[in-house]
Amino acid sequence: MTSESKPAHFLQNIIREDLAGGRVSQLATRFPPEPNGYLHIGHAKSICLNFGLAQEFGGTCNLRFDDTNPAKEEEEYVDAIKRDVSWLGFEWNGEARYTSDYFDQLHEWALHLIKEGKAYVCHLSPEDARHYRGTLTEPGKNSPYRDRSAEENLELFDKMKNGEMAEGECSLRAKIDMAAPNINLRDPIIYRIKKMAHHQTGDKWCIYPSYDFAHGQSDAIEGISHSICTLEFEDHKPLYDWFIANLPVPARPRQYEFARLNLNYTVVSKRKLKQLVDEGHVDGWDDPRMPTLSGQRRRGVPPAAIRKFCEMIGVTRSDSVVDVGMLEYCIRDELDKNAPRAMCVMEPLKVTLSNYPEGREEILPAPGHPVREDLPARDLPFTRTLYIEQEDFREEANKKYKRLVLGKKVRLRNAYVIQADEVIKNDAGEIIEVVCSVDLDTLGKDPADGVKPKGVIHWVSAEKNVDCEVRLYDRLFSDPAPDAGGKNFLDHVNPDNLQVLSGCKGEIGLASAAPEHSYQFERNGYFCRDNKYGTAEKPVFNRTIGLRDSWAKMGE
């Protein structure tokens, strides 16, 4: 570690000590999503943590689908999750695993508990069980079925397994302590009846283990040394440890908790994201405004930016709300370093160069990137008629306006200096064209009079360009905490979260832009071709994020 590296966080410290003290010989982690929805930026923190730790300490990280509830899970999500983890840049250890791979073993362990007198079949209805459980401040009461014999329990559990009991009729519970201050220890349900097919095991089972009964044991089976989860599972740790202590498991994994990611101006609950999709506020789970990984990918966010962000925010046990500006910084930083440059005029204003021959076209070379010489240069056709941005021309302006002004000069990016000589307006008085003169002696050098124009604007040939549609995204929500307190997050959807511009003119090379490949449209922002809409003749470009804009910030 250099003196410049980040200080270690608490999990890195724990792992280093465990490795040094011999508690574990090799680090083994796992990322355990439930396949019941799409991965989002919050999951990215967990993914980067688990896989990152394994890389850092020369260990392994498994991908395990925590699929103990067939009522909520689907194969579709399994595929999407694999795709997103891979996209983020991580490779899991061996094949993807499933908690359902261990259903046989888990069932045997349930039998073991019953034989030991540590689990029983309870016929309390869900409602009655709730009453017996007590409250946060009052202890619970023992179930009347708590003292059934092991033989009877074995027989009853077998009937549950064979489908002879109805859903909700009974459940298998661990016999721990109905008076425990920690509610998770008040005889938790470990197997429940669900007469439905499972996406991995088909109709083999009609009883399914609970999260608590499955997670720690699955960790043990896989030899996970550090089972990392979020804070809300801390109350489950005594239960996690109880199963590990009372079952003949092959290893003794330990659970550690960290604070999940919260981002302002963002919502990351599967239920709410689903609602945005279902009610048509967005175009789907992969809408570029969504915080899902598939949405961020479609928007043009590079996976490295998300990794950097996860590194930057740190790992602690304190609840926090990270400023989305930090994510935006990481995206800009990554894109600035790697995205090839291009020019695209969003709202075209025609410019005619009165002293440039009609029909003439010259090819001006332009660097692919201001400092990355490994990025290929591009050729820009320069012609008598051009397009510039409407907002880059004014008939009159103060000296702070560093663009084209009537009677003044400006530099065309990667090309010549021009001067605005005349304005042409339509009947409505709108400017529809600017007639300029070009100084052909300014390619790569200042004008002969030594007066350097203070502005540089982007442009595109009006005769050779790519007609395209550009989608400008803004924050999905206008409120920093759209779902805080009693607020209805839908009331805070930003009405201006999408602006669609058509008739935009991109430099000719953009015709071959590949979907999801980022460009910087100079002076504008970072864009990538949409992976869903658009045609070969008229591509659609998504704005990933704008450039920092100190001009706009001045209030101008």
Added chain:
RNA sequence: UGGGGCGUAGCCAAGCGGUAAGGCAGCGGGUUUUGAUCCCGUCAUGCGUAGGUUCGAAUCCUACCGCCCCAGCCA
């Protein structure tokens, strides 16, 4: 009011008894054929509050305050 956590700048976050790292945002300046990038400077006499221990406390002790999580046959 039971149990479990957490409080360091606008935000994230180091710090673990020796006198408050770093990053984001902000502000000021320099370079620049992107009002971008880059570079430089600036930004907590203060660590939830109040006491106490100590030569010395964000770090130890006590009390209080605030916020988060838990009463699914969800994960």
